[in-house]
Amino acid sequence: MSTTHFINREVLTLEQLDFILKNKLQLALSTQSRKDTEGCYQFLHQKLKNSNQTFYGINTGFGSLCNVRISNDQIEQLQQNLVRSHACGVGDEVPHNIVKIMLLLKIQSLSYGHSGVRVETIERLIQLYNDDALPTVYQLGSLGASGDLAPLAHLSLPLIGEGTVFYKNEKIPTPQYLTEKGLDPLTLQAKEGLALLNGTQFSAAYCVWILSETQRLAAQANLNAALSIDAFDCKLEPFDERLTQVRPHLGAHKVATTIRNILRGSEVAAQIKTAVQDPYAFRCIPQVHGASMDAIRHIAQVCETEINSITDNPTIFPESDAILSGGNFHAQPLALALDYLAIALSELGSISERRTFQLLSGQRGLPVYLTENGGIESGMMIAQYTAASIASQNKQLATPASVDSIVSSNGQEDHVSMAANAATKCYRIVENLERLLAIEFMVAAQALSFRRPLKSSVQIETILLDYRKIVPVLRGDKILSEDIFKTIGYLKELTFNNKL
DSSP states (O other): OOSEEEEOSSOOOHHHHHHHHHTTOEEEEOHHHHHHHHHHHHHHHHHHHHOOOOOTTTSBOSGGGTTOBOOGGGHHHHHHHHHHHHOOOEEEEOOHHHHHHHHHHHHHHHTTSOSOOOHHHHHHHHHHHHHTOEEOOEEEOOOSSSOSHHHHHHHHGGGGTOSEEEETTEEEEHHHHHHHHTOOOOOOOTTHHHHHHSSSHHHHHHHHHHHHHHHHHHHHHHHHHHHHHHHTTOOSGGGOHHHHHHSOOHHHHHHHHHHHHHTTTOHHHHSOOOOSSOOHHHHTHHHHHHHHHHHHHHHHHHHHHHHTSOOSSSEEEGGGTEEEOOOTTOOHHHHHHHHHHHHHHHHHHHHHHHHHHHHTTTOTTOOGGGOTTBTTBOTTHHHHHHHHHHHHHHHHHTSOSTTOOOOBGGGTBOOOOOHHHHHHHHHHHHHHHHHHHHHHHHHHHHHHGGGTTSOOOHHHHHHHHHHTTTSOOOOSOOOHHHHHHHHHHHHHHHHHTTOO
16 A cells, blocks of 8 residues: 555545545655646746736735735745734644644645645645644634634744644644754745635634544444434334335435344344334434434535635636636635534434433333432433533534624625634534433443343444443442543444444
8 A cells, every 4th residue: 555645636535535644644746736836836926027916915915904015025024924923823722633634735725736835835834744743723713714814824834933843742843843854944935825824724624524523423323323222112113214215315214224224133123112102312313313414414525625625815827827816715615514514413412312311211111310229329310411411512512603703804804704613613512422422322231231131133232242341231339430431432442443
């Protein structure tokens, strides 16, 4: 297997991106990308040399200062100042894995030959990526229009020898890294600072990571649902293929099929049921989970379009002798998608918490709180409290960011997307969903122990056999946080190994 991925004009799919990251491939520019980048750079500099035209951000100020003409001898200083002045982020540091994706996406976007940067500038970003020298970036500061300016400024500081990088497991000043590598800081040329800072790579990187995690968590949600169905002694009638044929949403059909496959051969599912109908949290799993799956599929399409796009401004078209100033940096497509994704993931957590509640309620022959000594023991009572707290926080975090806009740059930038806030909120929802699903799995596994000697399906019983080596059946009260943390770790490993 090749250890290098060559950046080129071919469409980069989310699956390919996931493969590059998980297999830690090195990056390199393809011959065509080098040619395209160099051609665009030469076109821009000939244009500046032979024309008196003003081009936004190249020989003018930025934002509301766009009408201020910059002399040719000040163009390089303009670009350096831009990166410094826009490095204004605050808050928690962006996780290193997200910064890594930001670097890759910025490299990809600049390599198309429409941004006017040097090959040398892209190669310095590639070196940071390949060395795992990850710039310190902060979560707060981007409005999601004019690009993710503050985060991308922090991402770019190491190019000019400033800021800090996380390198060899410690945060160090950039000059220390450059000295170790025998490198000098770059002096940014016309358009380069603007090309580095304009773009949606902060929001898009979060979206890429979230969608990658979502594949695992969506599979986990369906496994949980199947386990909970048997634990609560539910009917399989709501998962009949005929029902999804007459209301043919793809997500619902796939979820119902998955549930049937997981529970194939279950003795619990096959026994005669006394309840006429099951609560919605069980009966409507295909409809609720399926709607979230359909949303995730749509959002993946939006994200894939974005990571294959040029999102800086102005955009240079050497083949048609044009430099166009537009709004490709506006992250509204991502803002709406991330808000939609936050809602879809929050709902997976919400219905999971409801199943947890039902399993602990003392119905269907199960003891209240799944303990045989209720009263002297509280069993898993407070696990539902914890789940309710997390589900409630997710609902708060699912409030859309994209409906907000605060005027900036003295009125020049009068509508912004807030995609960055949508991204960081959705990141937290993903972390919370993982916790909610772990709690449901722990509770459902405990409930199923009261169905013995009947067994569930071979798939579920095999998984539970492994799980019980890590988290035994609850017998007497104990610190449940420890079991929840162990369950999170177990499920992360389970899905990572593609056992689902």
